[in-house]
Structure formats: structure tokens, C-alpha cells
Amino acid sequence: MWRVAITIAGLDSGGGAGIHADIKTFAAMGVHGATALTCVTAQNTYEVREAQCLSPQLVRAQIMAVWDDMGIDAGKTGMLGTREIIEEVASVVGKLGFPLVVDPVMVAKSGAPLISEDAVDVLKRRLLPVAKVVTPNKPEAEKLTGMKIASVNDAEKAAEFIHKEYGTEIVVVKGGHLEGGEAIDVVYYRGSFHKFSTPRLESRATHGTGCAFSAAIAAGLAKGLDPLEAIKTAKQFIYTAIKYGVAKGKGHWPVNPTAWVEIPAERWRAYEELRAALEAIRKNAALFAKAIPEVQSNLGYVIDPRYAVDVNDVVAVPGRIVNYMGEARPSGPPAFGASSHTARKILALVGKDPNARSAMNIKYSPELVERARALGYKIAVVDRRKEPEEAKKIEGGSMKWVVGEALSQTGGTAPDIIVDLGDWGKEPQITVVGRTPTEVVEKVLRLLS
Ligand SMILES: Nc1ncnc2c1ncn2[C@@H]1O[C@H](COP(=O)(O)OP(=O)(O)O)[C@@H](O)[C@H]1O
Ligand SMILES: Cc1ncc(COP(=O)(O)OP(=O)(O)O)c(N)n1
Numbered sequence: 001m002w003r004v005a006i007t008i009a010g011l012d013s014g015g016g017a018g019i020h021a022d023i024k025t026f027a028a029m030g031v032h033g034a035t036a037l038t039c040v041t042a043q044n045t046y047e048v049r050e051a052q053c054l055s056p057q058l059v060r061a062q063i064m065a066v067w068d069d070m071g072i073d074a075g076k077t078g079m080l081g082t083r084e085i086i087e088e089v090a091s092v093v094g095k096l097g098f099p100l101v102v103d104p105v106m107v108a109k110s111g112a113p114l115i116s117e118d119a120v121d122v123l124k125r126r127l128l129p130v131a132k133v134v135t136p137n138k139p140e141a142e143k144l145t146g147m148k149i150a151s152v153n154d155a156e157k158a159a160e161f162i163h164k165e166y167g168t169e170i171v172v173v174k175g176g177h178l179e180g181g182e183a184i185d186v187v188y189y190r191g192s193f194h195k196f197s198t199p200r201l202e203s204r205a206t207h208g209t210g211c212a213f214s215a216a217i218a219a220g221l222a223k224g225l226d227p228l229e230a231i232k233t234a235k236q237f238i239y240t241a242i243k244y245g246v247a248k249g250k251g252h253w254p255v256n257p258t259a260w261v262e263i264p265a266e267r268w269r270a271y272e273e274l275r276a277a278l279e280a281i282r283k284n285a286a287l288f289a290k291a292i293p294e295v296q297s298n299l300g301y302v303i304d305p306r307y308a309v310d311v312n313d314v315v316a317v318p319g320r321i322v323n324y325m326g327e328a329r330p331s332g333p334p335a336f337g338a339s340s341h342t343a344r345k346i347l348a349l350v351g352k353d354p355n356a357r358s359a360m361n362i363k364y365s366p367e368l369v370e371r372a373r374a375l376g377y378k379i380a381v382v383d384r385r386k387e388p389e390e391a392k393k394i395e396g397g398s399m400k401w402v403v404g405e406a407l408s409q410t411g412g413t414a415p416d417i418i419v420d421l422g423d424w425g426k427e428p429q430i431t432v433v434g435r436t437p438t439e440v441v442e443k444v445l446r447l448l449s
Contacts, residue, residue, distance in 0.1 A: 003031045004070045005222040006063065006098075007215060008089055009078025009105075010039040010051075010114065016246070016254030017043075017108070017208035018078055022215040024257040029219035029237070034072070036062035039081040041114075045207055046251025048112035053081035056088035063092050073222035076101040076214045077127070083119040090126040099221045102131040102168070103214035104140045109207055109252045128166035133227065135214045136162070138177035149173070152184050152195070159188035170227050172217075176209055183239075187231055196232055198239040205245015207252035213238040215257075244307055259307065266303040267336065270315045274301045274334045277358075277437030280445075281321065281328055287448045288321075288328030291362040294427050296320040297328070298342040299360040301437045305350045312336055314343035344396050348403040349414055349433060356414035358437045362444060364428035369419055371447050372430075377416035380406035384423035416443055 007022035019035050026033030039053035066072055075098055080086045093100050104123060105114050115123070124144060128134055138149050141158040144166075149158055155178070159171040175184040180200065187194040216237040220230025237260055244259035277299060281288050291297070300316035302308045316339035319331030337343070342359060349356040362368070372379055382405045391401035406418040414433045422428030432447070434440035 003073040003222040003224075004034055004066070005031045005215070005218050006034040006036060006066055006072050006075040007078065007218075008036040008038060008059065008063065008075060008080070009211070010041055010053075010081065011037055012041055012043045012208075014044040014207075014249065014254070016045060016249070016252075017211045021208035021211040021255065021257060022076065022078065025212045025215035025237070025241075026219050028257050028260040029216060029223075031073070031219045031222045032070070034066040034070070036066070038085050039079055039114075041079070043108070043110075043112075044251065045110075045249030045253060047110050048108055048114075051081070051112075051114075053085060056082075056084045059085055060088050060092050063089075063096075067096055072096065072098045073224075074099045074101070074218045076103060076218035078103050078211050078214070079105045079114045080119070080123070080127075081114070082116055083122040086119055086122045086127050090122075090130055093127075094130040099132040099218075100130065101133040101135060101214045101218045101221070102127055103135050103210050104128075104144065105210065106140055106143060124166055128162070128168045131168045132221070133170040133172060133214075133217055133231075134162060134166075134168040135172045135174060135210065135217065137174045137210060141173045149178070151178070152186060155184075155186040156188070156193050159186050159193070163188050170231075172231060174210065174213070176206070185231070185235060187228070189228065194228060194231075196235040198235060201239070201242050203242050203245055203253075205242055205247070205253040205255055207249075208255045209238055209242060212241050212255050212257045263303070263307050266307055267313075267315075270301050270303045271334055271336075274299065274315050274437045277301075277441045278317065278321075278330050278334065280438065280441045281330070284445060284448075285327035285329065288444070289323045289326050291368075291444060291448055292321065292323040292328055293361065293363040293429055295361075295429070296322050297361055298339050299358070299437055299440060300339055300342040300346050301358045302343075302346045302350050305354045305357070308347065308350065311340060311343035311347065314339065314346050316342050341399075344399045345403065345431065348396070348399045351400075352403060352407050352412065353414040355435050356433050357435055358440045359431050359433045360437075360440045360444060361429050361431050362447075364419065364422070364430050368430060368447055369417075372417050375446055377443070377447075378410055379417050379419060380409040380415040381419045381421065382406055383421050384426055385421075387423070417447075 012018035155173040216234035241255040318338035
């Protein structure tokens with residue numbers, strides 16, 4: 001069943017925070033996202049240049065238009081701008097009664113105020129009593145309580161105070177602005193404290209964290225999750241959104257809420273593409289068998305380089321592709337992290353050329369190199385005997401050296417084949433490179449035909 005979540009928040013023209021972050025989060029969490037826009041900001045990752053708020057009546061009209069048509073399963077507030085808008089939102093939510101998550105946005109990461117001074121009191125006295133959850137960060141919790149927060153213990157005291165003073169059922173004091181190796185969020189719920197923690201990421205992508213986090217909780221509530229379950233999932237969600245943030249802008253980069261669904265989708269796509277390419281090898285098994293070297297072949301494919309971190313993000317064939325009685329055969333179905341050698345080669349390639357996402361090693365022969373030349377393939381030839389000792393000593397260093405050498409011959413973009421002439425105890429080989437495994441297999445087929 002489709003659930004509807006509404007964000008009552010401001011617009012960040014840079015798309016990092018506000019309603020953009022919220023709607024991306026709702027979509028990634030599988031709920032239908034509706035919007036009641038409060039204010040428009042001319043904003044980027046390092047400053048807010050201008051801001052103008054809509055009339056409270058127009059904010060109410062947006063909420064009512066959604067309510068009268070689809071209903072609202074849960075909502076969240078972000079930038080509310082003025083005391084009049086806060087009063088209107090408190091009044092309408094109080095009447096409709098859907099569960100509301102209040103992110104008490106006061107100041108943007110870039111330092112600009114997002115709420116007028118006189119509005120904070122209205123937020124405390126009018127909005128917090130009708131909210132189910134409130135998610136202050138450290139400075140916001142300090143402003144709401146008048147306490148100084150420097151530890152998890154202080155955060156617990158602040159959370160309990162906010163519940164008792166303003167009546168919000170669940171208080172989440174976020175730990176993004178606290179110190180320590182873990183980002184710990186403290187929750188006060190039904191007289192008990194709960195802690196939700198992830199490793200603290202050294203990341204520039206923290207613009208929109210509060211928005212996406214509160215939207216993720218609202219999405220969970222809209223789906224009918226228990227509140228603690230919704231907060232737990234939101235915590236994992238925001239960790240992924242920060243880890244795979246949008247590397248854009250001169251200031252605090254935007255978080256990436258769609259990483260939550262894009263990464264699993266990317267992995268599935270890569271798996272399916274490799275499976276299809278292995279099918280093409282099976283169909284031409286006798287031909288491919290001629291190209292299997294002593295060390296056997298592997299064919300790998302890395303997920304979208306924006307999301308690739310290590311060999312576990314490269315799908316390949318466990319046990320490699322072998323020559324079994326004159327037929328090329330994958331030893332098993334594709335798996336992530338199944339190859340070390342091929343995966344490291346692909347990671348080195350994609351680090352230099354984002355299009356070079358797939359590679360397969362085949363047997364070296366001067367005839368195959370000649371054939372590649374005749375086909376007009378871009379060729380790089382690497383003499384492993386020239387590899388410096390330092391490169392050999394570093395983990396993954398050899399592969400980076402080979403790829404660096406190869407791409408220096410082809411103007412920085414990947415060649416179609418890298419001819420590795422081998423070294424003492426190292427079999428010479430050809431690596432066929434392409435954008436996809438299907439393209440690599442087609443290139444190998446042309447070479448062998
Ligand atoms: N560097 C980080 N690493 C991991 N989690 C973080 C980091 N920064 C913030 N978080 C998490 O992101 C969420 C938003 O927190 P916070 O940044 O404090 O809010 P705000 O954006 O309102 O300032 C919280 O769950 C917090 O623990
Ligand atoms: C329009 C708008 N709304 C909210 C914010 C604050 O977003 P937040 O998630 O707290 O992230 P930072 O901006 O603090 O990094 C905003 N900047 N703009």
C-alpha cells in the first residue's frame with residue numbers, strides 16, 4: 001500500500017538541504033512525497049544569499065490540498081522561517097493529527113539564520129507540543145534547553161528536559177556536532193534512553209544531514225514502523241547518505257539520500273550484465289578456450305565508480321574462467337569480491353578513466369597483438385621488467401603502475417588492450433578493457449575470430 005509523507009519545509013536552490021533532500025529521502029524510502037513549501041532560499045553549499053517566505057495561509061492551503069485528496073500518513077517540518085508560519089503549521093497539524101517529526105532548523109551549516117529570533121519561542125510553545133518526534137542537533141538542543149551539551153550524558157539530560165518541558169513524545173538529540181569516533185544520537189522515549197550510533201565519517205558531505213535524517217524518520221512512521229525502528233533505520237540511512245555524498249560545491253557538499261537505493265540497484269545491474277557476458281562466452285566456449293592463459297582468465301565489472309570503494313564492489317567469477325576439455329567455462333556464478341587481481345586492475349583503471357569499468361585477461365601472443373592492430377584497437381604495451389621496486393612493495397602498487405604506464409601511452413584514457421610482456425615468473429598476458437563486460441567479450445571475440 002502506498003503511504004504519503006509530507007515535508008513542510010524550505011527550498012534550497014542548491015538542492016542539498018530542504019525539500020530536495022526530503023523528497024529524495026521519501027522516494028528512496030518508498031513513500032510518496034508531498035510538499036508544503038514555506039520559504040524559498042537562494043542558497044548553495046557555502047552560503048544563503050536571499051530568503052523569502054510564503055504567507056501562512058498558502059502553507060496551510062498546500063497541506064490541506066494534500067490532506068483532502070490523499071490523506072497524510074506522517075509529516076516533517078524543516079525551515080519554517082517565521083513565527084506566523086509556525087503558528088499556522090501547529091494549528092493545522094494539531095487539527096489533522098498525523099504524526100509529525102519536527103527538525104527545529106535554526107541555522108544553516110554555512111552559518112545563516114533560517115528562522116527569525118522571535119519564532120523560537122513559538123516553536124517551543126506551539127509546535128513542539130503537537131509533534132511526535134523532535135530532532136535537535138547540539139546547538140538547537142542548547143537553544144531549546146538553555147543547557148550546555150558536551151557529552152552523551154548532557155544530551156540525555158537535554159532530551160528528557162525537552163520532553164518534560166514541551167511535551168514532545170520522542171526527543172532525538174543528534175550527535176553530529178559532538179566529538180568522538182562515533183556519531184551517537186540519544187533518544188528519550190517513554191521514560192527510557194536509547195542510543196543509536198554509527199562510526200563518525202570524515203566527510204565533507206554534511207549539508208542536508210538533519211533534513212534527510214528527519215525525513216527518513218517521517219517516512220518510517222508513514223510506513224507504520226515502531227518509532228525506535230524508524231529512528232534506527234534513519235540512522236543507517238543518513239550514514240550511507242553522508243558516506244556516498246555528492247562531491248559537488250565549494251562548501252559543505254550535499255548528502256546523497258538516493259545512495260540508499262542506487263547502490264543495491266547498481267550492484268544488481270552489474271551482476272546481471274556480467275551474467276549476460278558470461279553467457280556469451282559459454283556460447284563461444286571453444287573459441288574462448290584458446291585464449292585462456294596458464295593463470296586462467298577472469299572477467300570483472302565494477303559498479304558505478306561514484307560508489308566503488310574496494311574489491312567488494314567488483315563483480316567477477318569465483319575460481320576464474322577455465323579451459324575445461326577445450327571449452328571456456330566460468331567456475332561458478334558471478335560474485336562480488338570474487339577476484340583480487342582482476343578487481344584491483346579494474347579499480348586502478350576506473351580511478352584514471354571512469355569509462356574503463358570492465359576487463360578480462362587473456363593469453364598473450366604476438367599474433368593477437370597484430371590482430372588488435374589490424375582491427376584498429378588502441379594498444380598499450382607495458383614492460384614489467386621496468387617496474388620500480390617501490391611499486392612492487394606497496395599493496396596494489398604493481399597494478400597501479402601497470403595501468404599508469406598503459407594510460408600514459410594513450411593520452412590518459414584507457415586503451416582497448418594492455419599488453420603485459422611479463423617478467424621472470426610472470427606470464428605475459430593481454431588485458432582487454434571496455435565500458436561493460438559485454439563490450440569486453442565482443443572485443444575478445446573480434447580478436448579471436
Ligand atoms: N560525520 C558524521 N558521521 C556520521 N554521522 C553523522 C555525521 N555528521 C552527522 N551525522 C549524523 O547525521 C544526523 C544529523 O545530525 P547533525 O549533523 O547533528 O544534524 P544537523 O544537520 O541538523 O546539524 C545524525 O544522525 C548524526 O548523528
Ligand atoms: C531550505 C533549507 N532548509 C534547511 C536547511 C538546514 O539543513 P540541515 O539539514 O540542517 O543541514 P545544514 O544546512 O545545517 O547542513 C537549509 N540549509 N536550507
